[in-house]
Amino acid sequence: MKTLKDAKIGQTVTVIKLHGEGAVRRRIMDMGITKRVEIFVRKVAPLGDPIEINVRGYELSLRKADAEMIEIA
Template structure:
Protein backbone atom coordinates (compact mmCIF):
# COMPACT_ATOMS: atom_id res chain seq x y z
CA UNK A 1 0.00 0.00 0.00
CA UNK A 2 1.36 3.43 -0.98
CA UNK A 3 1.00 6.72 0.81
CA UNK A 4 0.23 9.95 -1.01
CA UNK A 5 3.65 11.50 -0.29
CA UNK A 6 5.39 8.68 -2.25
CA UNK A 7 3.70 9.46 -5.58
CA UNK A 8 5.24 11.35 -8.48
CA UNK A 9 3.58 14.11 -10.49
CA UNK A 10 0.81 12.66 -12.65
CA UNK A 11 0.26 9.54 -10.54
CA UNK A 12 -3.11 8.72 -9.00
CA UNK A 13 -4.17 6.94 -5.85
CA UNK A 14 -7.55 5.80 -4.58
CA UNK A 15 -7.82 6.61 -0.87
CA UNK A 16 -8.09 3.46 1.22
CA UNK A 17 -7.59 4.96 4.68
CA UNK A 18 -6.30 7.85 6.76
CA UNK A 19 -4.29 7.08 9.89
CA UNK A 20 -6.78 7.02 12.74
CA UNK A 21 -4.39 8.63 15.25
CA UNK A 22 -3.42 11.48 12.91
CA UNK A 23 -3.82 15.04 14.20
CA UNK A 24 -4.98 16.16 10.72
CA UNK A 25 -7.53 13.40 10.03
CA UNK A 26 -10.56 15.62 10.70
CA UNK A 27 -9.09 18.41 8.53
CA UNK A 28 -8.50 16.01 5.62
CA UNK A 29 -12.01 14.57 5.87
CA UNK A 30 -13.49 18.09 5.91
CA UNK A 31 -11.57 18.88 2.70
CA UNK A 32 -13.19 15.93 0.93
CA UNK A 33 -10.39 13.40 1.24
CA UNK A 34 -12.44 10.35 2.19
CA UNK A 35 -12.02 6.62 1.53
CA UNK A 36 -12.80 5.77 -2.09
CA UNK A 37 -11.90 9.19 -3.52
CA UNK A 38 -9.28 9.36 -6.27
CA UNK A 39 -6.40 11.80 -5.77
CA UNK A 40 -3.94 12.90 -8.46
CA UNK A 41 -0.62 14.60 -7.78
CA UNK A 42 -0.48 17.65 -10.07
CA UNK A 43 2.62 19.40 -8.74
CA UNK A 44 5.40 19.47 -6.15
CA UNK A 45 7.64 22.16 -4.76
CA UNK A 46 11.37 21.78 -5.59
CA UNK A 47 12.11 19.76 -2.43
CA UNK A 48 8.80 17.86 -2.56
CA UNK A 49 7.04 19.86 0.15
CA UNK A 50 4.28 20.92 -0.26
CA UNK A 51 2.56 18.93 -2.98
CA UNK A 52 -0.47 19.89 -5.05
CA UNK A 53 -3.24 17.36 -5.59
CA UNK A 54 -6.46 17.25 -7.56
CA UNK A 55 -9.39 16.05 -5.45
CA UNK A 56 -13.07 16.16 -6.45
CA UNK A 57 -12.35 18.68 -9.23
CA UNK A 58 -10.36 21.22 -7.21
CA UNK A 59 -6.67 21.65 -6.46
CA UNK A 60 -5.43 21.36 -2.92
CA UNK A 61 -1.97 21.81 -1.42
CA UNK A 62 -0.83 19.52 1.38
CA UNK A 63 2.34 19.38 3.44
CA UNK A 64 4.35 16.19 3.12
CA UNK A 65 3.61 15.16 6.72
CA UNK A 66 -0.14 15.50 6.00
CA UNK A 67 0.19 13.43 2.81
CA UNK A 68 2.02 10.64 4.69
CA UNK A 69 -1.13 9.71 6.64
CA UNK A 70 -3.17 9.04 3.46
CA UNK A 71 -2.78 5.49 2.17
CA UNK A 72 -4.31 3.99 -0.90
CA UNK A 73 -4.17 1.51 -3.71
Protein backbone atom coordinates in the same frame (compact mmCIF):
# COMPACT_ATOMS: atom_id res chain seq x y z
CA MET B 1 2.01 0.47 3.34
CA LYS B 2 1.90 2.83 0.39
CA THR B 3 0.96 6.43 1.16
CA LEU B 4 0.20 9.55 -0.83
CA LYS B 5 3.73 10.70 -0.06
CA ASP B 6 5.06 7.91 -2.31
CA ALA B 7 2.84 8.76 -5.26
CA LYS B 8 4.53 10.16 -8.36
CA ILE B 9 3.60 13.41 -10.06
CA GLY B 10 0.95 12.85 -12.70
CA GLN B 11 -0.33 9.70 -11.01
CA THR B 12 -3.96 9.09 -10.16
CA VAL B 13 -4.39 7.13 -6.96
CA THR B 14 -7.27 5.86 -4.83
CA VAL B 15 -7.46 6.38 -1.08
CA ILE B 16 -7.84 3.25 1.07
CA LYS B 17 -7.63 4.57 4.60
CA LEU B 18 -6.73 7.62 6.67
CA HIS B 19 -4.28 7.18 9.53
CA GLY B 20 -3.38 9.61 12.31
CA GLU B 21 -5.83 11.37 14.57
CA GLY B 22 -7.37 14.58 15.80
CA ALA B 23 -7.48 17.91 14.05
CA VAL B 24 -5.20 17.14 11.10
CA ARG B 25 -7.04 13.97 10.19
CA ARG B 26 -10.43 15.61 10.47
CA ARG B 27 -9.24 18.55 8.36
CA ILE B 28 -8.05 16.18 5.65
CA MET B 29 -11.42 14.42 5.63
CA ASP B 30 -13.34 17.70 5.63
CA MET B 31 -11.37 18.75 2.56
CA GLY B 32 -12.77 15.75 0.73
CA ILE B 33 -10.07 13.12 1.14
CA THR B 34 -12.12 10.13 2.25
CA LYS B 35 -12.13 6.43 1.50
CA ARG B 36 -12.30 5.43 -2.16
CA VAL B 37 -11.82 8.97 -3.48
CA GLU B 38 -9.56 9.45 -6.49
CA ILE B 39 -6.61 11.81 -6.15
CA PHE B 40 -4.56 13.21 -9.00
CA VAL B 41 -1.05 14.29 -7.96
CA ARG B 42 -0.47 17.58 -9.78
CA LYS B 43 2.96 18.82 -8.67
CA VAL B 44 5.54 19.39 -5.96
CA ALA B 45 6.43 22.87 -4.65
CA PRO B 46 9.73 24.35 -5.87
CA LEU B 47 11.50 23.46 -2.63
CA GLY B 48 10.24 19.86 -2.64
CA ASP B 49 7.37 20.25 -0.17
CA PRO B 50 4.34 20.63 0.02
CA ILE B 51 2.59 18.84 -2.83
CA GLU B 52 -0.41 19.90 -4.90
CA ILE B 53 -3.19 17.45 -5.64
CA ASN B 54 -6.54 17.57 -7.39
CA VAL B 55 -9.36 16.02 -5.40
CA ARG B 56 -13.10 16.32 -5.98
CA GLY B 57 -12.50 18.84 -8.74
CA TYR B 58 -10.35 21.40 -6.92
CA GLU B 59 -6.69 21.99 -6.14
CA LEU B 60 -5.41 21.25 -2.65
CA SER B 61 -1.92 21.51 -1.22
CA LEU B 62 -0.67 19.54 1.74
CA ARG B 63 2.65 18.82 3.38
CA LYS B 64 4.34 15.50 2.77
CA ALA B 65 4.13 14.86 6.51
CA ASP B 66 0.35 15.06 6.22
CA ALA B 67 0.30 13.08 2.96
CA GLU B 68 2.00 10.26 4.83
CA MET B 69 -1.22 9.73 6.79
CA ILE B 70 -3.14 8.92 3.63
CA GLU B 71 -2.88 5.25 2.61
CA ILE B 72 -3.37 4.62 -1.09
CA ALA B 73 -3.82 1.58 -3.31
